[in-house]
Amino acid sequence: MSGKRVIGNWKMNGSLDANRRLLQELLPPLAALTGVEVAVCPPFPYLAQVGALLEGSGVALGAQNLHAAEKGAFTGEVGAGMLKELGCRYVLVGHSERRSLFGESDGLVAEKFEAALAAGLLPVLCVGETLAQRRDGSTEAVIAAQVRAVLQRVGIAGIATGVVAYEPVWAIGTGETASPEQAQAVHRQIRALLGEADRELAAATPLLYGGSVKADNAAALFAQPDIDGGLIGGASLEAASFAAICQAAAR
Numbered sequence: 001m002s003g004k005r006v007i008g009n010w011k012m013n014g015s016l017d018a019n020r021r022l023l024q025e026l027l028p029p030l031a032a033l034t035g036v037e038v039a040v041c042p043p044f045p046y047l048a049q050v051g052a053l054l055e056g057s058g059v060a061l062g063a064q065n066l067h068a069a070e071k072g073a074f075t076g077e078v079g080a081g082m083l084k085e086l087g088c089r090y091v092l093v094g095h096s097e098r099r100s101l102f103g104e105s106d107g108l109v110a111e112k113f114e115a116a117l118a119a120g121l122l123p124v125l126c127v128g129e130t131l132a133q134r135r136d137g138s139t140e141a142v143i144a145a146q147v148r149a150v151l152q153r154v155g156i157a158g159i160a161t162g163v164v165a166y167e168p169v170w171a172i173g174t175g176e177t178a179s180p181e182q183a184q185a186v187h188r189q190i191r192a193l194l195g196e197a198d199r200e201l202a203a204a205t206p207l208l209y210g211g212s213v214k215a216d217n218a219a220a221l222f223a224q225p226d227i228d229g230g231l232i233g234g235a236s237l238e239a240a241s242f243a244a245i246c247q248a249a250a251r
C-alpha cells in the first residue's frame, strides 16, 4: 500500500456532456487500483453532476476554491459548508492561478485553509515559486513564507489534516516538469519546515507535486521519498492519461 493521492484539477474546463464521457472512460480502470486515493475537482457548477457520477466509485470529489467566510453578502462566492453539503472531500486553496490572476495573498489563503478545515473539508494548500523567483534563488524563501502563513494560522495539526501541493509556477501547463530531483528537494524542504513544529505530523502530511505531470513522468516523480502523489491539471482531462498517472501512484 503506497498510500499515495492523485487529485485532478479540471480548472475551467468541462461541460455536462464532456464530464459524463470523461468519467465513463476513467472510472472502470480506476476501479481496479489499490493503494491510491483519487479525487477530481470540477468547476463549481458541475459539482452536483460529478458527485452523482462518482457515487460508489471510490473516487472523491473536490472543489477548486472557496470563500473564507461561512456565508453572507459575497456575490459570486462559495462557502465551505456549501461544498461539504455537495459531497466534497477536498478543496484546493491558493492555487497559483488564484494567487496570480485573482490577487490571493498568503494571508487570505491561510484564512481559506482554516475555513475549509472548520467545515470538515480537506484543504489542499498549493505553493510554488515563479520562474523569476527560482532564477534569483528565492525558491526556498517563497515556499517557506507560503507554508508559514498557513502554519501560523492553523498550526501543524491543521496542516497535517489537509494536504500540501508543491506546484512550481514555471511548470504549470507549460510541458516543462520539475525533474524528480528538483521536486524532491523542495518537498524535503517543506517536510523539514513542518518538522520544526512536529516531526511526526510532518511525516504524516501528504505532499503532492503538480506541474506538467503526465503518464510518462509520473512514476519517476512518485518514486521520490517525499512525493506522496500528484495534483494534475491538463492530463486529468484525458481519461487514459489520468488513469495511467493513477496507476503509477498505485504501484
Ligand SMILES: O=C[C@H](O)COP(=O)(O)O
Pocket: 009, 095, 167, 171, 172, 173, 174, 175, 210, 211, 212, 213, 231, 232, 233, 234, 235
Ligand atoms: O492544479 C494543477 C496544476 O496547476 C498543474 O497543471 P498542469 O498539470 O496542467 O501543469
